[in-house]
Amino acid sequence: MAQSATALQSFSTDLSTLVATASRSVVGVHGHRSRHSGFAWRPGLVVTCEEALADEGPYELVLPGGARVSATLVGRDPTTDVAVLRYEGDDVPQPAFVTSTPVAGSLVAAVGSFEGAATAHLGVVSHASGPWRAMRGGEIDARIDLDLRLGKSAEGGLALDVAGQAFGMVVYGPRRRALVIPTATIERVADSLVKHGRIAHGYLGLSLWPTKVDGEDATGNIVVSVDPAGPGAVAGLHQGDVLVRWNDQPMRPIRQMMRELGPASVGTVVSLGLRRAGEARTVTLTIGERPDA
Structure with missing residues (x-):
């Protein structure tokens, strides 16, 4: 029993450390009647969930620790659920991203932000497969469904593997089930939004x-x-x-x-x-x- 308790304690400590590290890269995104999360993408740039983002500004970011800064919209793509915001101020550290896809059954965590403090949700990958086309027409590089209960404030936050590496952005899919927009899709779409402000369709x-x-x-x-x-x-x-x-x-x-x-x-x-x-x-x-x- 003591050995099991020690193992659980060790797992709990490792998990909380993983969340704390990732949360340094996660911000709250506030708009008109909207409260969700985003994460550092490039210096001065934040990626967030397009569907959760208010249609019009002003936008405000709540940085780790609670500091607030104004943000402006760089571009948004409803078909892939990716939006990019720009802000001025101290840079938020970028997370460690990977483009690999975790297999079904892998333990994962979703890390978001609420008023500058970290939120965490633990679950597993319930399904993982190849590229697919979203209902709104976007080309998503991998299908990754999560079996976890995602809090509203964590939408747009990071999906992490057990090594603490971010493999995408966690969002709501059909029937409010959590799914992931993978890193490869974010790279492709966010870079185009930064360059052109939009995605051609x-x-x-x-x-x-x-x-x-x-x-x-x-x-x-x-x-x-x-x-x-x-x-x-x-x-x-x-x-x-x-x-x-x-x-x-x-x-x-x-x-x-x-x-x-x-x-x-x-x-x-x-x-x-x-x-x-x-x-x-x-x-x-x-x-x-x-x-x-």
């Missing part, structure tokens, strides 16, 4: 609505409206056209199409089969970049 310049098409093996998409300056107008599409083929394949459901219009789609050319007043036609469309609005 594909744009068709069309408003579409699903419709049944006689003689087709899939549901078509009717063009409800056309952006006069968009790619669809340039390709010669009209209101009332019914799209039935995409690169000689049955037309995708609208939600799936939107998910596939990621950064890599900008500038690619697609062949669209359509029906116009019952007549079959084919047009080529060059996918554009979605406007800021």
Whole structure:
């Protein structure tokens, strides 16, 4: 019994030390009616959860120890749940990041901030697999689900392995389950946000609505409206056209199409089969970049 108690005590001490070390890199992020966490990314830059971040500033960071500084938005990407804030003042130390993915069953900790003090949540990796596409269309480099109860203030904080290394940002997934935006995704998205202030996404310049098409093996998409300056107008599409083929394949459901219009789609050319007043036609469309609005 004494040996077991000593082992548990040692584990508890090691865990609290791990959390204390990581918490030096974690900040509170406050906005209009929002309170969550973020972490040092580069000198003067903090990464946080886009979904939790208030739509508009002002933003305030609560640094380790309780000091408060103002922050401005550098950029945000709803599709990958990554946002970057800039602040001036003493630099918060950056955590030790790894790009490896822990296997299912691995012990993990989520470290957040509440009013300058650390918060900690312990659990395990319940699922780990390869790249996936989020419901909002973002390309995520690894699927990492956590079995732990995540406090609201810890959303946007660090996901740590047992060595104290950060393998990503912990966020809420579907049904409020904790999942991780991995380091590789944060690196790719945050660096682009710092350079350009935004992430480019594909744009068709069309408003579409699903419709049944006689003689087709899939549901078509009717063009409800056309952006006069968009790619669809340039390709010669009209209101009332019914799209039935995409690169000689049955037309995708609208939600799936939107998910596939990621950064890599900008500038690619697609062949669209359509029906116009019952007549079959084919047009080529060059996918554009979605406007800021």
